[in-house]
Amino acid sequence: MKLHRIASIVCLASLSACYTTTVRTGAPPGATPLEAREHWHSGFVAGIADASGPYDLQRLCPGGWSEVRTETSFWNGLVQMFTSGLYNPQTTTVVCAGAPAQPR
Numbered sequence: 376m377k378l379h380r381i382a383s384i385v386c387l388a389s390l391s392a393c394y395t396t397t398v399r400t401g402a403p404p405g406a407t408p409l410e411a412r413e414h415w416h417s418g419f420v421a422g423i424a425d426a427s428g429p430y431d432l433q434r435l436c437p438g439g440w441s442e443v444r445t446e447t448s449f450w451n452g453l454v455q456m457f458t459s460g461l462y463n464p465q466t467t468t469v470v471c472a473g474a475p476a477q478p479r
Contacts, residue, residue, distance in 0.1 A: 395446040404441040405473025411435050416445065418463040436471035444468045 417426040432440050446466045447455075455463050 393446065393448055393452065395444060397442055397444045399442045400440060400472070402439055402441045402472035403474070405438070405471045407468065407470050408435050411467075411469035413466050413468055415451070415464045416467040418465070419461060420463075421460050422463040422465075430467070430469060432469065435469055438474075439472040440469060441472040442470045444470070 411430070418424060419426055430443075432443075444467065446468075448466050451464045451466060
C-alpha cells in the first residue's frame with residue numbers, strides 16, 4: 376500500500392514538470408505573427424524524429440527575429456504520457472524583431 380502511494384506521488388510530480396528554452400538574438404521584440412504563436416511542434420520517439428520540420432524565419436519575420444521559445448507545457452507532457460513517449464509535442468513561439476530604438 377505504501378509503495379502504491381509513493382508511485383502515485385512520483386507520477387503526479389512528473390506531470391507537473393515543465394521546461395522552457397529561449398534563444399534570443401538581442402534584437403528588440405516586435406510583433407509575433409499569428410501562425411507562430413504557441414504552435415505545437417511535433418516529434419516522435421522521445422523527440423528523436425522531428426515531424427514538423429524547421430521554421431521559415433525569413434518568411435515569418437522578414438525584418439529578423441528577436442526570440443524563439445520552445446516549451447514543454449503541462450498539456451504537452453500529458454500527451455507524451457498518454458502516448459508512452461511515442462509522440463512528443465512542444466509549444467513553440469517565434470517573436471519577430473521590432474524596430475530598433477531611435478537615439479534621442
